Amino acid sequence: MSIDLKPSQALGLWHSATLAQLELVGPDLTMRQLVILLHIYLKPPPHTVRGLAAKLDVTKPVITRALDTMGNMGLVRRVRDERDRRNVIIKRTVEGALFVEKLGDIIIREAASLPRDGVMP
Amino acid sequence: MSIDLKPSQALGLWHSATLAQLELVGPDLTMRQLVILLHIYLKPPPHTVRGLAAKLDVTKPVITRALDTMGNMGLVRRVRDERDRRNVIIKRTVEGALFVEKLGDIIIREAASLPRDGVMP
DNA sequence: GCGATTCGTTACGGTTCCGTATCATGTTTT
DNA sequence: AAAACATGATACGGAACCGTAACGAATCGC
Numbered sequence: 001m002s003i004d005l006k007p008s009q010a011l012g013l014w015h016s017a018t019l020a021q022l023e024l025v026g027p028d029l030t031m032r033q034l035v036i037l038l039h040i041y042l043k044p045p046p047h048t049v050r051g052l053a054a055k056l057d058v059t060k061p062v063i064t065r066a067l068d069t070m071g072n073m074g075l076v077r078r079v080r081d082e083r084d085r086r087n088v089i090i091k092r093t094v095e096g097a098l099f100v101e102k103l104g105d106i107i108i109r110e111a112a113s114l115p116r117d118g119v120m121p
Numbered sequence: 122m123s124i125d126l127k128p129s130q131a132l133g134l135w136h137s138a139t140l141a142q143l144e145l146v147g148p149d150l151t152m153r154q155l156v157i158l159l160h161i162y163l164k165p166p167p168h169t170v171r172g173l174a175a176k177l178d179v180t181k182p183v184i185t186r187a188l189d190t191m192g193n194m195g196l197v198r199r200v201r202d203e204r205d206r207r208n209v210i211i212k213r214t215v216e217g218a219l220f221v222e223k224l225g226d227i228i229i230r231e232a233a234s235l236p237r238d239g240v241m242p
Numbered sequence: 243g244c245g246a247t248t249c250g251t252t253a254c255g256g257t258t259c260c261g262t263a264t265c266a267t268g269t270t271t272t
Numbered sequence: 273a274a275a276a277c278a279t280g281a282t283a284c285g286g287a288a289c290c291g292t293a294a295c296g297a298a299t300c301g302c
Contacts, residue, residue, distance in 0.1 A: 003232040010228035015159040018152055019177065031139055031152055038136040049280055064281060086268050086279040107131035111124040170250055185251060207249040207298050
């Protein structure tokens with residue numbers, strides 16, 4: 001069964017969860033970079049620069065930069081594809097998995113503490 | 122009743138809805154700016170620079186810059202408080218309300234099309 | 243009235259992002 | 273082997289963000 005949200009619930013969740021995530025993420029991860037990170041951790045591998053760029057509809061330098069940034073944070077790891085050495089395979093890391101898990105926890109927590117959608121009496 | 126999300130649902134929703142929102146928002150609205158916008162439209166007025174900065178735990182220049190950016194986009198409007206002319210009251214706009222409504226629609230749509238949380242059989 | 247406070251903005255130096263174009267490297271094609 | 277193609281990284285100029293610090297304007301307190 002899919003999830004049925006009311007407008008005030010949807011926006012309320014977005015507001016509170018994004019606010020809470022900012023404490024963890026800091027101001028220096030872009031929305032795009034967050035999407036890239038989630039894609040890497042939610043979608044089945046292998047992930048390449050070109051594949052991510054196509055899937056997320058951004059240019060390749062956007063991916064390269066994101067991998068630089070998130071690589072420095074230890075959230076992802078680059079590995080050359082030995083079968084076609086032009087490719088770079090993006091690997092998950094333990095640290096990254098933990099990070100994504102925390103993001104999920106925040107969303108779940110904020111969703112749970114969401115006030116009932118009120119058509120006010 | 123509050124909303125109970127499974128980890129894969131929470132993260133899947135975040136991924137797909139953020140990705141879909143990026144088409145509307147563009148890459149040039151920060152996560153912080155989005156939170157500011159939502160706060161203005163979800164929380165009861167009046168909103169001031171100082172109040173937003175305190176509530177969202179950011180410095181005042183962050184608010185000023187966000188208001189510049191979103192003001193240029195027509196999403197919010199600044200009005201001097203005539204009762205204490207040091208204050209700036211941030212007002213909503215029709216365009217901004219429409220914009221926020223679209224964000225909500227995206228979240229609702231993505232939540233509805235979320236695959237059932239599967240403990241795979 | 244006059245100093246102290248408060249409010250929002252601006253200025254600064256630094257960092258990162260953006261998109262476009264180019265590049266080096268590797269693979270495929272002929 | 274040489275030309276064509278594919279992949280990811282880099283270079284570039286421009287724009288926006290960051291936090292800290294200073295600033296002008298308005299109000300409050302004495």
